[in-house]
Amino acid sequence: SFLLACGTFVFCLDRQQLDGSVNIQYVAPPQIWGTLNDVWDSSLQSFNKENLDKLLKMVSGDKASSTTNMSKLESLATSNVTALEMRNFAVGKNAGEDISVVLGEKTWTVCYLSKSKTGDVILTLFLDGNANAVRTRRFCFSSFPDITASAASVTYPANMYGTSYMRSAYLSNGGAYAKSGSEMVTSTIPEREFYFFTKEDYGFLPYVVTPRQVSWQENGQYAKTQLGLSYNLSNENWTQDKNSMPTGFSVNYAGKEGNDRWADDYVWLPSLTEIGYNDSHMGIWELSVEQRSGVENYYSWTRSASPYNGSVYAINYFGNNCMYYAANTANLLYRPAFHLNLTAAANAAN
Secondary structure: OEEEEEEEEEEEEOOOOOOOOOOOOOOOOOOOOOOOOOEEEEEEEEOOOOHHHHHHHHHHHHOOOOEEEEEEHHHHOOOOOOEHHHHOOOOOOOOOOOOEEEEEOOOEEEEEEOOOOOOOEEEEEEEOOOOOHHHEEEOOOOOOOOOOOOOOOOOOOOOHHHHHHHHHHOOOOOOOOOOOOEEEEEOOOOOOOOHHHHHHHOOHHEEEOOOOHHHHOOOHHHHHHHHHHOOOOOOOOOOOOOOHHOOOOOOOOOOOOOHHHHHHHEEEEEHHHHHHHOOOOOOOOOOHHHOOOOOOOOOEEEHHHHHHHOOEEEEEEEOEEEEEOOOOOEEEOOOOEEEEEEHHHHHHHH
């Protein structure tokens, strides 16, 4: 269903309860103004064409856009469309309203329209800061404390996202993580919170694109110039080629073993440069304050490494001037993101 509340358009794709997952109940915002059938049919494990068409119209601002007419979306995605630009569209919603999507029983805010390296149109979604999945889940970034972890001699820095316990276990991606600055172990029982997006069982995996296929996550995120910070930040780009990157890092993890593991994840933490931290530094996605905002009095992890004592950047709950950094073992909320393949979804719906 779709819900319109507090200046945000909420579009429901799916409310499936995942077997074996934590039972998260979606609580609708106040002031419900309308309803619409689901876009994703959990029983058939397929898209509902009629409702997917409505989503395509909203994110393109074009009444003619549909699963059989992707031309406007193809054109827009070539040059990328930010949340700010989509906020100003007025097809299927009012201008000035953000778009949110309910999928896998979680509410996601629509951030960015772009293309994958294979030319598919992708829509980037960021877990809503007020969703119950956020309210009830607080975890550390790393499995071990190390305030000297950014030293060049450390093989696996405690604040290096690619080898963090966060991406391996808490975000349901599985695989190895750093147990210490010198040892990797396998996550045998990853969290099931995001299995809908990372496992084949639920039928949705073919419609998720990994960062490995996204050029603006491979390289080009530099907080020093894009956010006005003193340094560029490690973990923001997955490239291992230091020579392709500018100077201006306090420490650069490019080239370190495991630094780019997150490039193959289906669900991942966004970077500070993607999110931004106020209306003057809106980040690549150009989010609204409401999109950045979260649960009162709590902070949420980003994947961006802070240059200070092995810490990690986080954003606070009020969404404006919200930059903060925390010890890598602090228990903070987490708000991951993923890329929805609209081209594959449209083809499947037809």
